[in-house]
Amino acid sequence: MSAPTTPAGGAPPAGTSDAGTGGAARLIAKLEQELRDLWKPPEDPAATPLTRVCTMNIGVVAPSRELLERYTPVIDEVTASIPARAILASIEPDGGADEITGSATAVCSLSGGKNICSERITLAVHGNASARAASAIEALLVPEIPTALVWLGRVHTDDPVFEDLAGEAHRVVLDSEYTSISSVIHVAAWARGQRNAPEIVDLAWTRIAVWQEMLARFFDDLETRPLASKVTRLVLKQACDPGAGIGPEGALMLGWIGTRLGWKTSRLAGALRLKRADGQAVTIELASVPRPAGVAPHTLAGFMLEAGDDPKAPLLRGSIERELASGLTDQEDTTRDADVIVWRCAKADRAEIEQRIRLGANKAAKWLERTLHRPARDVAFAESIAFAEHIVEDGLTVS
Amino acid sequence: MTTPAPNPLRRGLIEDRTGDPCALVIFGASGDLTRRKLMPAIYNLALSRSLPSGFATVGVARRAKTHAQFCAEMKEGVAQFSRRKPIDPALWSDFERGIGYVQGSFDDPSTYQKLAAHLDEVDKERGTRRNRLYYLAVPPAEFATIVANLREANLVADAAAERSGGPWTRIIIEKPFGDDLQSSRELNDCIASAFAESQVFRIDHYLGKETVQNLLVFRFANSLFEPTWNREHVDNVQITVAEDIGVEGRGKFYEQIGVTKDIVENHLMQLLCLTAMEPPISLSADAVRDEKVKVLRSLRRMEASTIRENVVRGQYGRGFVRGEEVPAYREEPDVAKDSRVETYVAMKVLIDNWRWGGVPFYVRAGKRLPRKVTEIAIQFKQVPHNLFAAPDGGVSPNVLAVRVQPDEGIALRFTTKEPGNATVLRDVAMDFRYGSAFGSNTPEAYERLLLDAMRGDATLFTRRDEVEEQWAFIDPVIDAWRDQAAPPPIYPAGTWGPEQADDLLARDGRRWRRP
Incomplete structure (x- = not known):
């Protein structure tokens, strides 16, 4: 896949500024004209015509222009594989004069000699014009196709901009690594109370999908399957300093295991306890591993599980270890942090089985792209986030 | 018999599909198919995390070579063709640990004893749970020997055992599934002597293509099209499987087979079935295949007289393809100078059922045509009354074209008004292309099909009765040609076939599309 590019000789991202009453409407009209101009046949008959493709709307809202600019290459990379109309808006109610400015441009992927283009509209909203931001974005959405809202920064569900845009979206994409798991829990709880709520998704959930699949493999064998109800001990490892709290990936992972295996949370003198469906306790340990440079804090780094009738003599011991920073640089679609995961399964009466797999590139664009490819509705996420709420509330920390 | 409880951690899991633990045993592991297609496909499944944790690949072939040599060959194949x-x-170091090689002749029972011992070791070391997936990447003449020896060596598990959670055995075979109905039945009987039909996976790589799979989604997940998908609205259907290449050094093979057996009997018939079938009651393998078989049974059988009317064959002569001069078929290496083998065939096929009564399906396949293209085109009826005067006779019918390759996608042609004061009509197309819309690196057909076989999903594989019905339809055509004195008409390479093919449609007042 070649890098996304704006079209050579195409319409430049001409800025358009407007403010005050009627300003937003004029801006939208100008942006629509800019979009039409982008797709006019080229005047030069020898020029390669651009092909516009649009399979969804991707709305991105950031609390600052700087953050939005940092995120723009991520969206450009995503739209190279999911052609879309991307509407990127920085909304700063406390900054600058009351104005809304914007521009439109084509972002083209030259992969395979094709000139497939998405549209990128950038809006900057300041001051009281922020109240009109949702309306302006809604007016620019392409009808009849799905809309994903990517919300960068903290979410307040009583924020009218969020409420209005979320109401138009099919799914709201958050990243608890940048906001917080509490924020995602909060939004998920809000969605549960809405009549036509969008699906809420956390990029951390997509990041742990491989871990879920690998963990499920421990119980695929008919002989080990009954042991799924006899898990005695879990160790979660994350890249962090000792004393740190459980990260979003760890919390979601525990939430997922708990809901799948029918565990219950309980308290003992205020401390969290996890119990299996048969009432037996499950020992949960949170451990830390050193965090190499470039690895995000709280990244899930390992997992160990024991199961059997006797906690001191487990019948099954499974582990999944991530070799942090073991990625490659010479592979297509991989990066230095596309780590290797080593899966091991040892049963009391068998030789240990080991498998190595490579995680996908640990890039924001890849996680967002993968998230957008997944079905919007994911009951397991909704259940897991509700379970994770208990774990986060109790502040499970690295021992 | 009790069904095992499902894995609770699989409930609601959306992650990519993974195969069941197994040992994949490839007979004919020294051949080109293994190096070019199978190993790269398996390696790509490993890269995409679709291989199970318990997995091994065991090559079986006659040539003496060490494990290290075999691994090196496979690595070279993957490096070149992945x-x-x-x-x-x-990943390769991990993948390589699961590769094994058993040398021996296919007709020597000791080969299978060695294989059995090797697989026992693999089960212990790799956790493959006595699950076996045999891939016969060998000529059909070898099938009977291998199948009989597998049975004798107790290397085939009882199909009933799988249903109760025991180990499974499956076998994948490559086309041609016989040379005619009789030989197909013999082949199927031979395989059935060791394997239950539920254990047999007959691979037709066309069914692994995204667009072919999407045909089911397109038809049965969209309420817009199905109501019009019948004789009330469809005028005719055209299915084209065109290649621009010649026999590419395979003259000896092609002399034995011809385009009808190579393409029409399998790929083209499968495309026709998927286009014409009724909605299945579910997406289970047998539900889908039941509906395909009904289509095949509804095909109006042809007799000598109707074959002369409804079937056209041809053979390419010299000509120009993509600007290059190319030789005639009879000038290709290993081709007889007076060869009567057809490199082109066009047929008018009728389906005698409620949905399609009277709607002709025009199908054609050929080599050295102007371009490589496979498409299914549904041509709808003309509007009942034309309101718009136009010098060329008026409104063109709507066409829905499903492009299987290249540029997989779907296009709908319809008529619109040109902007301006006059009412001038023009055809335009709404064009959906996979590559543009999804832009992803689509898996090779073999990846999808191998994974399906590992999971026991036979939906995209052909069942015995399908294969036999296909031959039952094709056999009379081949027999009729055998009795004809005249050789197939010659068409210049780089054209869309002999003139007689155009006449076939012209007689019905229609013409071929130029895809």
């Missing part, structure tokens, strides 16, 4: 490059050293 769609993802270069090889990931961390």
Whole structure:
């Protein structure tokens, strides 16, 4: 896949500024004209015509222009594989004069000699014009196709901009690594109370999908399957300093295991306890591993599980270890942090089985792209986030 | 019999599909198919995390070679033919640990004893749970020998055992599934002597293509099209499987087979079935295949007289393809100078059922045509009354074209008004292309099909009765040609076939599309 590019000789991202009453409407009209101009046949008959493709709307809202600019290459990379109309808006109610400015441009992927283009509209909203931001974005959405809202920064569900845009979206994409798991829990709880709520998704959930699949493999064998109800001990490892709290990936992972295996949370003198469906306790340990440079804090780094009738003599011991920073640089679609995961399964009466797999590139664009490819509705996420709420509330920390 | 409880951690899991633990045993592991297609496909499944934790590949072939030599050959094949490059050293070292090689002749029982011992070791070391997936990458003449020896060596598990959670055995075979109905039945009987039909996976790589799979989604997940998908609205259907290449050094093979057996009997018939079938009651393998078989049974059988009317064959002569002069078929290496083998065939096929009564399906396949293209075109009826005067006779009918390759996608042609004061009509197309809309690196057909076989999903594989019905339809055509004195008409390479093919449609007042 070649890098996304704006079209050579195409319409430049001409800025358009407007403010005050009627300003937003004029801006939208100008942006629509800019979009039409982008797709006019080229005047030069020898020029390669651009092909516009649009399979969804991707709305991105950031609390600052700087953050939005940092995120723009991520969206450009995503739209190279999911052609879309991307509407990127920085909304700063406390900054600058009351104005809304914007521009439109084509972002083209030259992969395979094709000139497939998405549209990128950038809006900057300041001051009281922020109240009109949702309306302006809604007016620019392409009808009849799905809309994903990517919300960068903290979410307040009583924020009218969020409420209005979320109401138009099919799914709201958050990243608890940048906001917080509490924020995602909060939004998920809000969605549960809405009549036509969008699906809420956390990029951390997509990041742990491989871990879920690998963990499920421990119980695929008919002989080990009954042991799924006899898990005695879990160790979660994350890249962090000792004393740190459980990260979003760890919390979601525990939430997922708990809901799948029918565990219950309980308290003992205020401390969290996890119990299996048969009432037996499950020992949960949170451990830390050193965090190499470039690895995000709280990244899930390992997992160990024991199961059997006797906690001191487990019948099954499974582990999944991530070799942090073991990625490659010479592979297509991989990066230095596309780590290797080593899966091991040892049963009391068998030789240990080991498998190595490579995680996908640990890039924001890849996680967002993968998230957008997944079905919007994911009951397991909704259940897991509700379970994770208990774990986060109790502040499970690295021992 | 009790069905095992499902794995609770699989409930609601959306992650990519993974195969069941197994040992994949490839007979004919020294051949080109293994090196070019199978190993790269397996490696790509490993890269995409679709291989199970318990997995091994065991090559079986006559040539003496060490394990290291075999691994090196496979690595070279993967490096050259994998769609993802270069090889990931961390994954390859793990992948390579699961590769084994058993040398021996296919007709020697000791080969199978060695194989059995090797597989026992693999089960212990790799956790493959006595599950076996045999891939016969060998000429059909070898099938009977291998199948009989597998049975004798107790290397085939009881199909009933799988249903109660025991180990499974499956076998994948490559086309041709016989040479005619009789030989197909003999082949199927031979395989059935060791394997239950539920254990047999007959691979037709066309069914692994995204667009072919999408045909079911397109038809049965969209309420817009199905109501019009019948004789009330469809005028005719045209299915084209065109290649621009010649026999590419395979003259000896092609002399034995011809385009009808190579393409029409299998790929083209499958495309026709998927286009014409009724909605299945579910997406289970047998539900889908039941509906395909009904289509095949509804095909109006042809007799000598109707074959002369409804079937046209041809053979390419010299000509120009993509600007290059190319030789005639009879000038190709290993082709007889007076060869009567057809490199082109066009047929008018009728389906005698409620949905399609009277709607002709025009199908054609050929080599050295102007371009490589496979498409299914549904041509709808004309509007009942034309309101718009136009010098060329008026409104063109709507066409829905499903492009299987290249540029997989779907296009709908309809008529619109040109902007301006006059009412001038023009055809335009709404064009959906996979590559543009999804832009992803689509898996090779073999990846999808191998994974399906590992999971026991036979939906995209052909069942015995399908194969036999296909031959039952094709056999009379081949027999009729055998009795004809005249050789097939020659068409210049780089054209869309002999003139007689155009006449076939002209007689019905229609013409071929130029895809």
